[in-house]
Amino acid sequence: MVTDHRKLPRRRGDALNAAIFQATLDELAETGYARLTMEGVAERARAGKASLYRRWPTRAELVMDAVYHVLPALSSVPDTGTLRGDVLATLRGTARALAGPAGEALRGLLSEALADEARAATFRQRSHGLGRKMMEEIARRAVERGEIEAGAVTPRRLDAGQALLRQHFLFSGPPIPDDLLVEIVDEVVVPLLKSAAH
Numbered sequence: 001m002v003t004d005h006r007k008l009p010r011r012r013g014d015a016l017n018a019a020i021f022q023a024t025l026d027e028l029a030e031t032g033y034a035r036l037t038m039e040g041v042a043e044r045a046r047a048g049k050a051s052l053y054r055r056w057p058t059r060a061e062l063v064m065d066a067v068y069h070v071l072p073a074l075s076s077v078p079d080t081g082t083l084r085g086d087v088l089a090t091l092r093g094t095a096r097a098l099a100g101p102a103g104e105a106l107r108g109l110l111s112e113a114l115a116d117e118a119r120a121a122t123f124r125q126r127s128h129g130l131g132r133k134m135m136e137e138i139a140r141r142a143v144e145r146g147e148i149e150a151g152a153v154t155p156r157r158l159d160a161g162q163a164l165l166r167q168h169f170l171f172s173g174p175p176i177p178d179d180l181l182v183e184i185v186d187e188v189v190v191p192l193l194k195s196a197a198h
Helices: 013-031 038-045 049-055 059-070 083-098 101-115 117-126 130-145 155-172 178-194
Strands: none
Touching: 013 038, 013 049, 013 059, 013 101, 038 049, 038 059, 059 101, 059 117, 083 101, 083 130, 083 155, 083 178, 101 117, 101 155, 130 155, 155 178
């Protein structure tokens, strides 16, 4: 039996968006990205299909916004008191997120982006760069504590850990083994940030 969304209490703004984002994540978990439809999301959210298309003209845009809606919890960077601890905790949080609907969405979005330059441009434009922002905060704290030199902090060094994690995720899939995360931190990220600046 299909619920007539017009007879339900009217939701607006953040409440409606939150319901749509949750419905999108639930659909991803249940059906996967390839079979996710705007109609399915609208029905699950008990919202009008037209209201989805007004906000998100494409499925990819809706999915990206839904994923980033749940990732802010990830963006509060753990403060363990050490560079190594902060990087490891952050990569573990990313690995957990990729093991769920967010990871399913990312794999689907990337496969579409590889086949279509316009979609690739949309993906780049809407990407929030959370991994880099978290690493910038970790590095800032480490500089303040005197663990690393400010000159050793460069964009490539900041991106190295998340890039290795994403590579494993894309080619081997979740779950990402914890011992791999420890190796990335101990063999790559910390040595890079502790080495002298060029």
